[in-house]
Amino acid sequence: MRNHLRELRAQRRWSQADLAERVGVSRQAVNALETDKHDPSLGLAYRIAAAFELPVEAVFENPHAAAGEQRQVGGE
């Protein structure tokens, strides 16, 4: 799942270990998220968004957003 973790972290000058500690996971988990090797659970996505004080979709791109819009248009 595409995300903006690296940029958001850089803006706040947080290391991967800093973010990991704030959300209660390992540094490896943060690295895996940044390198697209792991899709976060809903709970972890919310914890990360809360750490950045942003809504979830400002941190993680919703890969189904376009499909949802198409379904809405098609249903009208």
Add this chain to the structure above:
Amino acid sequence: MFKLDPPHRRYALRTWGFMGVYMALNLAAMFGVFDRLQGQPGAWVLALAISAPIAGQLWATLGLMADSDEFVRALTARRFILASGLAMGLFSTWGFAESYAGAPHAPGWLIYPLFWGAFCLVSPLVRSTR
């Protein structure tokens, strides 16, 4: 210096403990310490005692997964499943080769070292949970 996080430190300690018992009992058997038990009912106890650390190792792995975050948990599960499948596949193939192709007999306990060999092989290759 490389430092392990607490779940991995516990896992490493438990692994060393269980593998130590497993190796010690096997070495003792290889050097004939249990030879007088051959064919006796006590040999069943010996077989169970040598196999017990394998159950312990499974418990240690489940403990690592329970204590770790979701990424480590998913990664360990994926590696474990792939290594199990590889070991079962290879050993079953050999078993059928014994039955049908006259391959030399391989004792059943080889499945455990085969599994860990497969685990060591797949771990560096499996770095994604997807």
